[in-house]
Amino acid sequence: MDKGVLATALGSPAPFGQSQFAFMRGNAFEAKVKADGGAELLRLLYERLGGSSAAPGPDVATPDLSAAGPEGRAARTALALREATAAGGWALLDHPMLALEVAGSPAYLEPDAVVVHPDGRWTVVEIKSFPMIDASAAAAKVGAAARQAAVYVLALERVAAVTEGAEVGHQVLLVCPKDFSNLPTASVVDVRKQRAVTRRQLTRLMRVEDIAAGLPEGTTFDPACAPEELDAAVAAVPPAYAPECLAACELAFHCRARSRAEGAVEALGRSVRGELGGLTTVAGVLAAAAGKEGDPADPTVAALRRAAALRAEALESAAGLRAEAPEAASVAGGGTPEGAAACR
């Protein structure tokens, strides 16, 4: 299902997309890292994770992994991994295909590269185009890369379990541009935490069939349908809109509109809920704060009323102060210039 197309059909297109500058730069960087049979990549890997093995020379194996369909490519990858491990040398698998069962159905994953060490260790390599400046990088991006790599490690572990002499490294190699150049540099990331989390998530994941089975008969997500029909269909899936969705999901603007229309307080951020207890709507909270609803013995209601009273008192006292000293409150700006109209 293409959520972007669905969002546009629902009338809430999301401002997503990738700049071709970023896209081209990302591709160019990956190609550069993998040029010459991955010589530079293997050098970086050997420097950081080489262990006691001999340095990779010109004889690094770069098996051909092409095959028909994801299943075929995954099978080809497994075979190549087995052969490389048995050979006991260095091997670079460029864009291998891995399979992992997610919620009862196989998902196919394509890491940037996997390197087989002479000692049978397999290392996942992630190539990203965000920079490492003075050996540090944007933590949120590294975190995302680590979670992604952990999934690859889990998938590789399934293959390694049936491959003699193989072991999957929990340290992955993250390759990024160095400082302000397009020269590659690398850092080792320990993904044991992410692997443990992903493993538990996989066991807990609600099976996709379960979600599908819970939907009303005849539910459809076909974007060709009328917006109302689609709207009803999307409403049937349990939503959990939070502002974080805006950066991640094409449907977020649609979910936000619905969340706002329902007056859900989460639309203001998950943390808002923290002190509101059982109150879930804007109107409900404001009515409780104003003393119109709610049990004053409920600590949430009591705290809200105190907050409202303190806030009102402070605003009143400030207004009183300003009335006494009108010059302090005089408008210094002098109106809004016309130029702002574009944004209004």
Place this chain on the structure above:
Amino acid sequence: MRTGFDPGAEAARATGAILDDTLRGSSRGIVVDSPPGAGKSTLVVRAALELAAAGHPLMVIAQTNAQVDDLVVRLAEKDPELPVGRLHSSDSDPYDKVLDGLANVTKSAKAADLAGLDIVISTAAKWAHVKNVEPWGHAIVDEAYQMRSDALLAVAGLFERALFVGDPGQLDPFSIVGADQWAGLTYDPSASAVSTLLAHNPELPQHRLPVSWRLPASAAPLVSDAFYPYTPFRSGTDHGDRKLSFGVASDGSGPDRVLDEAAESGWGLLELPARHTPRTDPEAVRAVALVVRRLLDRGGVATSERAEDPVPVTADRVAVGTAHRDQAAAVRAALAELGVTGVAVDTANRLQGREFDVTVVLHPLSGRPDATAFHLETGRLCVLASRHRHACVVVCREGVADLLDEHPSTEPVQLGVTVKFPDGWEANHAVLAHLAEHKVRWKP
């Protein structure tokens, strides 16, 4: 079932090696990891006494005034003659008045007044202001994992070599402003003192106390697996060595049934119906108070290796742990209403390092609509789940597992930072899964 593991011998071997390194080793630093209840304080006191006896005057650095005063008292208990200096701040009430009754203890706000004493003890904050003194040959840094790297920087010039002792599983030190720009640096000032020390001196001997004397056999494996996955420890006692029983039979209510479950298995989960609540969830707070009330009313007695006869579980052997201060205040009020006094009620931060027979814990995520980093912090749950010698009862709203699923771990990762285990999200799930086997549904 425990063939080949003699906890007493294992612990003695570890302690012996630590003291040997401390007294006779050539390393500038020695690091000792101590899981909950593994005899950290005993080790600190013993190392201090043996160093002093060997003619090496030393300074001791602890993190809070309460810890300092506690160490001073323990030292005096072991050797009432030994001259000990208590360096204190110039604020009002700088130390526990108990110290005034100890003849061997000299107290002063000036380090110069304490010069020449065998042992001088103070907090890291106070030591940081001591300047222009001859460095001590030896130091002991207690609760070193709760000490910030910048605090160590301020005092490290005062000693030549040091024994660093602490529990890596408890709450990490924190700063009130962002410190991300130094993440990945070996001397990140917001990191723990131990991580900086080891980053610069990876060759230092690292020891581990392998046996928890506090945690019962029912708790050690869970706490070890969930919070110390790569540095496991074991319980000093076996199943059946300890027993918790009640003089009064269960009345069939939720609190009584969960107490019976906890007495039997070491763990009890009292589950209230799912509901989003404020932090001071009145029902949950009352349930916590009721469990404590019933525990005392039913005449709990604890049998353990410490005494021949069963010992009554009195109020001072019971603690209630919460995540937030206002929750602790609400529980205190609820206990007062039920006429219970003398039970320690505090947050995880303040329960660190303390020990009780039975603990009752208000789960940090109970009733919450969201799971923040604060509530997921591994150390918080670890402290709360590792204060007891016999049993731990957790009171919680239903639905925490689902809440965790809705807040998958998406921690940012800083390059070059040594990964600290485990992940809070994962540890919460692990503990929850275990507790689910000891679940009792709320019924007043």
Place this chain on the structure above:
Amino acid sequence: MSLITTLARLEAVDSGRAQPLATVRHRHLTDRPLVLVPLTTAGEAGAPLGALVGTDREAPRLLAVAQPRDRDLRFAFLAELAEAVLPHIEACADVVEPAERNETDPATGKKTKVEVELCLDAAQVIVPSRAGVEFVRLLGRSMRFRRTAEDNPDTPYPAPARVPLLGRWLTHYGERARVPGSSLLLASTDLLNRHWATGQSSLEDQHLGALLSWIDPPAGSSGAEAALRAELARDGEGQLLCPPAGPATDPDFDNRLLAPAIERYDRARTALASAEDGLAADARLGELSAAEREIRSLLARVMLPTWDAVWRGLDLLRQLPEGARAEDRWTRDRWSFTAHRDRVRSGEPPQPRRDDAVTAAQKLASRETAQAQLEAQEALDDPLVLAGRRLAGEAFLGTVSGVEMAYTESKRPSPRPLVTVRTDERPHLGERTKVYRSLDGKPQTAEFVRAEQETDQDGEILLVLRILDRMGRSKEPAPGSVPEPGERIAWTLFEHDQRGGPKLPDPEETPWTHGGPPGADAATRAEQPDPVTPEDLL
């Protein structure tokens, strides 16, 4: 988020307009701030695309890079940026007042007062968003290690003369912006978010256009409607009416307008290079200029709305009177500005890539102090901020209902009056908890003695406090130094001033636990230029 802030946000949802979070302005604004709206190239680190910069809202200076991957064009941009920014800084650097500073004599260890210069005002820089602050930092990092031909004639790809200097100043500004309460470099979104609560999440508040829509919606529109327009509305060409405030651009702008324009520019440049005679060259030069003009006008079009928005935000902020203690924090900014000026003038090397152990610890300590100071000062300056602290039990307002004189039990008794305060609040007071009030702008300390637990019908209780200081040296307290019955006083449980932390060792005395002294070559290593290779051409 505190409950009182949450309530303000919900009120904003309900009323369709942002609601105040402050009754005074908590950040100092100078009369002539420099506004900088930068744009960067997607996917590249430190490859600026353009900027609007200046102190006159009617006359922004437009800087543009026609081909961001061309090193020469990038250097030209940075040189122009230096000419736009450095005069603003230098104008402030030269106007000084005499001031005194405490210094410790390294030989004797004695503290002495030293007469020094303090810049009368510091140059303030405003960028649209937090990402803008981050970009200033990145620009600073990319420039300060550059070598000019003057530094070393053999430098490959030498940078224009003033570029490294601008790098050092931008680095200083970026670093200073991390100090809580500092106003040297501010993000417009942070400024507005400090003072208003919108009806959207703090994530959405990072969009300057949407944020302003809530604070000052156009007539006849709600904040939510206007914000949605600011976020999503596009023109006939599919371009956002309110483009992102940068430095990132909208991918649709890159793909539909900018990329083709850059392509035309590249083609024109190639054509010019292959021109065979003067006449052809003239024509092709004309094409090249046209292609360049087109890029400049495209960039101006996406930056102007943000430029206007930043100024509009400043207008709104200036309508709030400045908090009494904001000036005090600005003075610290002036000290910081002056100190950097002195470092530059004395020929010190650029700031190192990463702090040494002692510097890092010092910075952390001073920022923690600044944070505590900021929280205290904002609460003291603003009843609305204080209300939040009162709700949290960290402050309370009470009416003095009685004063009973008492004295210390010493040979020379000092006054320790007991003041009874009536309040309906429930501060988190424990035995001997210290509380503070502001007396002539200075804190007076009292300690909590006991609560009289008789709650009357209004829910009021009586708290007994013992006043501890600021009553003069004689036996009887100085006039006006003891609260009087009927006075309504705000007490805080937090201190008003912050003590600085302990002195840390000098970097040369870094202890073994922290790697020992950095070593003689560390400083030279730290300021080495980034290796420049042909690869550097992106």
